Amino acid sequence: MNYELVLFYALGGLMLAAAVGVISVRNPVHAVLLLVLAFFTAACLWLLAGAEFLAVALVLVYVGAVMVLFLFVVMMLDVRIEPLRAGFIRYLPLGLFVAALMALEMLAVVTVKGVGDRVAEADPALATGVSNTEWVGRALFTDYLYPFELAGVILTVAIVAAIVLTLRRREGVRKQDPARQVMVRRTDRIRLVKMPAETAREEKG
Amino acid sequence: MNEFAFGLSLLLPELVVLSGLCVLLLLDLWISPSRRGITHFLALLTLAFAALLTLREFHVPGEVGKAFGGMFLRDAMSDGLKTALYLLTGAVFVYGRGYLAERGLWKGEFYVLVLAALLGMMALTSAGNLLAVYLGLELMALSSYALVAFDRDAPKSSEAAIKYFVLGALASGLMLYGMSMLYGASGSLDLASIRQAALDGSASPELLRLGTVFLIAGIAFKFGAAPFHTWLPDVYQGSPSAITLFVGSLPKVAAFAMAYRLLEGGLSPLLEFWRPILIAIAMLSLSLGNVVALAQSNLKRMLAYSNMLHVGFILIGLSSGTTYGYASAMVYTLFYTVAAAGAFGTIVVLSARGFEAERIEDYRGLARRAPWHAFLMMLLMASLAGFPPLFGFFAKILILKAVIGAELIEVAVFALIFAVVGAFYYLRIVKLMFFDEPAEERIPAPAADPAVRFALSVNALIQLLALFAWGPLLAFSLATFS
Numbered sequence: 147m148n149y150e151l152v153l154f155y156a157l158g159g160l161m162l163a164a165a166v167g168v169i170s171v172r173n174p175v176h177a178v179l180l181l182v183l184a185f186f187t188a189a190c191l192w193l194l195a196g197a198e199f200l201a202v203a204l205v206l207v208y209v210g211a212v213m214v215l216f217l218f219v220v221m222m223l224d225v226r227i228e229p230l231r232a233g234f235i236r237y238l239p240l241g242l243f244v245a246a247l248m249a250l251e252m253l254a255v256v257t258v259k260g261v262g263d264r265v266a267e268a269d270p271a272l273a274t275g276v277s278n279t280e281w282v283g284r285a286l287f288t289d290y291l292y293p294f295e296l297a298g299v300i301l302t303v304a305i306v307a308a309i310v311l312t313l314r315r316r317e318g319v320r321k322q323d324p325a326r327q328v329m330v331r332r333t334d335r336i337r338l339v340k341m342p343a344e345t346a347r348e349e350k351g
Numbered sequence: 352m353n354e355f356a357f358g359l360s361l362l363l364p365e366l367v368v369l370s371g372l373c374v375l376l377l378l379d380l381w382i383s384p385s386r387r388g389i390t391h392f393l394a395l396l397t398l399a400f401a402a403l404l405t406l407r408e409f410h411v412p413g414e415v416g417k418a419f420g421g422m423f424l425r426d427a428m429s430d431g432l433k434t435a436l437y438l439l440t441g442a443v444f445v446y447g448r449g450y451l452a453e454r455g456l457w458k459g460e461f462y463v464l465v466l467a468a469l470l471g472m473m474a475l476t477s478a479g480n481l482l483a484v485y486l487g488l489e490l491m492a493l494s495s496y497a498l499v500a501f502d503r504d505a506p507k508s509s510e511a512a513i514k515y516f517v518l519g520a521l522a523s524g525l526m527l528y529g530m531s532m533l534y535g536a537s538g539s540l541d542l543a544s545i546r547q548a549a550l551d552g553s554a555s556p557e558l559l560r561l562g563t564v565f566l567i568a569g570i571a572f573k574f575g576a577a578p579f580h581t582w583l584p585d586v587y588q589g590s591p592s593a594i595t596l597f598v599g600s601l602p603k604v605a606a607f608a609m610a611y612r613l614l615e616g617g618l619s620p621l622l623e624f625w626r627p628i629l630i631a632i633a634m635l636s637l638s639l640g641n642v643v644a645l646a647q648s649n650l651k652r653m654l655a656y657s658n659m660l661h662v663g664f665i666l667i668g669l670s671s672g673t674t675y676g677y678a679s680a681m682v683y684t685l686f687y688t689v690a691a692a693g694a695f696g697t698i699v700v701l702s703a704r705g706f707e708a709e710r711i712e713d714y715r716g717l718a719r720r721a722p723w724h725a726f727l728m729m730l731l732m733a734s735l736a737g738f739p740p741l742f743g744f745f746a747k748i749l750i751l752k753a754v755i756g757a758e759l760i761e762v763a764v765f766a767l768i769f770a771v772v773g774a775f776y777y778l779r780i781v782k783l784m785f786f787d788e789p790a791e792e793r794i795p796a797p798a799a800d801p802a803v804r805f806a807l808s809v810n811a812l813i814q815l816l817a818l819f820a821w822g823p824l825l826a827f828s829l830a831t832f833s
Contacts, residue, residue: 289419289420290482291419292418292419292422292423292483293422293480293482293483293486296474296483296486296487296490297486299369299467299470299490300486300489300490300493302373302376302467303464303467303490303493303494303497304493306376306460306463306464306467306497307464307493307494307496307497309460310458310460310464310497310501311497311500311503
């Protein structure tokens with residue numbers, strides 16, 4: 147048992163505990179915070195495996211941006227969570243039983259033979275003699291260009307779908323259009339009307 | 352490193368669809384709603400161009416083109432299925448136009464999302480790598496979720512989209528979990544390498560099996576097979592009919608391709624393990640779907656449940672694991688998607704402003720009101736039920752022959768019995784259309800757009816033409832999978 151292995155299991159255990167916490171705590175804000183913990187621990191695990199770029203990206207993107215957004219959303223929503231949780235205790239024994247069964251199955255399957263030697267397989271980045279970041283960058287834009295582009299299309303679809311499902315053009319809402327304001331001409335604003343001068347006699351009639 | 356190192360020239364059809372999608376997305380902003388026909392025309396042009404490029408370099412059976420280190424495969428199956436996908440997408444555009452316009456849903460984004468889903472399906476049919484499978488699947492699924500919710504002010508649509516989204520996300524999760532198991536077992540994402548690792552025993556067989564189970568769950572969800580079918584009726588009924596037409600036909604082609612790539616391309620050494628699972632799912636689908644379909648009063652729901660009958664047939668064809676089995680499953684998939692597109696297309700065409708032709712009651716006496724449409728619908732229903740001179744008959748025979756060839760006689764008997772049960776509810780529609788008096792209420796006449804009429808006629812008459820075409824189609828499929 148060397149130090150890395152102890153750390154690996156400690157972090158792995160912590161991550162699992164945090165993930166269980168996410169789905170079992172009552173308070174949604176706590177759940178989001180535990181999810182942050184889970185992501186962060188995953189980043190630590192990656193760091194341990196020598197993938198420092200991915201670890202930092204995970205912290206920056208998920209912990210820094212996505213999860214903060216989650217927190218905002220959760221705090222803004224006023225969801226009555228108690229009724230949703232009412233059946234939780236009632237179904238807990240069954241759920242635990244099934245979960246334990248599945249865990250046992252997986253353990254039985256995984257520990258049969260030969261998973262450990264895969265973990266220790268040579269790091270491809272080390273083999274080529276470049277830093278991990280450089281290796282990830284090269285792999286992403288050469289070997290994995292096709293999935294990378296597909297993922298880009300998926301993001302495009304996501305934004306198109308989000309806009310088409312939420313954008314509304316309301317009728318009768320007063321709003322400013324700066325372009326039209328700048329383009330305005332004198333004749334649009336003021337209309338000179340020629341009127342004959344009034345005289346006292348006309349007022350009488 | 353030049354672009355040919357990636358084999359980009361093999362991806363020309365995909366690139367055309369992607370560029371068409373981007374151009375439409377931008378161009379549509381400047382097209383006034385009254386001239387949306389331009390978008391429609393350009394979308395069809397994109398499809399035609401992609402089809403041209405696919406057919407120009409059609410890969411004959413046995414010829415395999417690889418790009419991006421085997422992540423993208425181009426062979427006879429992918430080219431054949433893509434051609435079918437272009438035609439079906441074109442049918443979706445043609446049928447859907449009038450329907451969407453009448454409901455204020457005719458927007459440029461419809462074309463963009465459908466083309467994006469098409470791109471996802473094309474990626475799936477050509478996938479040689481687990482990453483490509485997953486991303487193609489997600490691209491198809493995400494576009495479909497958005498399309499189902501397209502009528503965003505209709506509560507039923509939103510409900511269907513939420514159900515589809517939540518269950519679809521779950522299925523994606525299962526699938527991803529299975530993929531991670533395969534990766535853990537074999538150390539590779541490449542399907543050919545996974546197969547090699549499974550063959551020479553370097554991968555842990557237990558892990559491979561665990562992954563296979565989860566992959567099959569994902570495949571069954573995309574097909575809408577029995578234990579994973581719960582989303583199907585609500586999504587079919589809840590989405591606008593033009594979208595149901597899309598969701599109910601094309602993804603089955605992609606699901607077939609995905610099943611073939613994963614099960615045969617990656618996991619064929621585990622045939623003895625996954626065959627019973629597929630057969631169990633197929634039998635459950637055949638029995639459950641059929642029986643519930645008998646009790647439906649909504650045509651879209653009925654077609655959703657009857658989808659399970661056909662998926663059952665496709666799955667037992669796949670489960671035989673032989674060349675003949677895959678070939679017959681492909682023929683059946685093509686038959687079913689074309690027939691389903693025709694059936695949903697008829698629903699779309701018969702619908703009018705403020706009237707959805709989706710209750711079975713609405714078809715009462717259709718032969719008096721619209722004889723030609725009733726005739727076409729009769730062809731489609733009889734073909735789906737599997738009546739002799741029609742496409743569905745030959746497709747079913749091929750599947751049964753494949754299953755018997757793999758010495759699974761009892762499965763063949765089981766499938767045959769439920770095919771007969773299925774004939775009942777299809778024939779009920781025919782009876783309602785031809786032998787019953789029209790309903791009292793006034794039902795608007797179907798749309799009279801000649802293009803729509805032509806497309807629908809071709810779509811339904813294919814069921815008859817199959818009498819002459821099924822031989823060459825089978826020969827092509829057999830050559831593809833041998």
